[in-house]
Amino acid sequence: MTVTDLDSSWLAACLGLDERALNGFWTVQQWRRELEDPRRLCLGLVKNQRLLGVACGWLVVDELHITVVAVDPDERQRGHGRCLLLALLQRARQDGAAHATLEVSDDNIAALALYNRAGFRTAGRREGYYRDGSDALIQWCRLTPEE
Incomplete structure (x- = not known):
């Protein structure tokens, strides 16, 4: 398994994962923007060319706004x-973020535990x-500088 940068060549895989993991939460246009905008970070966990999960966010000055974390x-x-x-x-952090923020459903216990940890x-x-x-x-979350 490897963590890799995602670009528009991963659009179909992201849509498929979104359907399985998030019940089709994002549209094609939303995913395209996420994958093509240079201010956004979009990482995927890949095994044998299969997308197992994604984590994306948008850098705004010194803050990362996390837009999605999803696993098959x-x-x-x-x-x-x-x-x-x-x-x-x-x-x-490497790109200069000092903080991170996100929204999560108040009943998503697994995600809340992940973010808390x-x-x-x-x-x-x-x-x-x-x-x-x-x-x-x-x-x-305040992001501590890397040592």
Whole structure:
């Protein structure tokens, strides 16, 4: 398995993973923007040319706004999400980020545990944030400089 930079050649794989892992949360246009915008970081966990997971974010000055962390349901509970998240945070640090933030559904216990282990803390709530009306918790983390 390798963590690799994703570009537009991975569009179909990202759409397939999104469908399996997130029930088609993003559109083709959203994925295309994510993969083509130079201000965005998009990493994939790949094994035998198969995309097992993704972690993407948008660099805004010194802050990484994480837009997605998703792992194929058949590959969960194997540390892949943690591997991708840590790789994304490391890359953001290298590119000058001092903070990271994201939104996560308040009932996504697995994701909240993952982010908590990586040093994220809840900084607020966005009521009715998701299409289904559920709330999002705003997560925030200070990125310590690499030594």
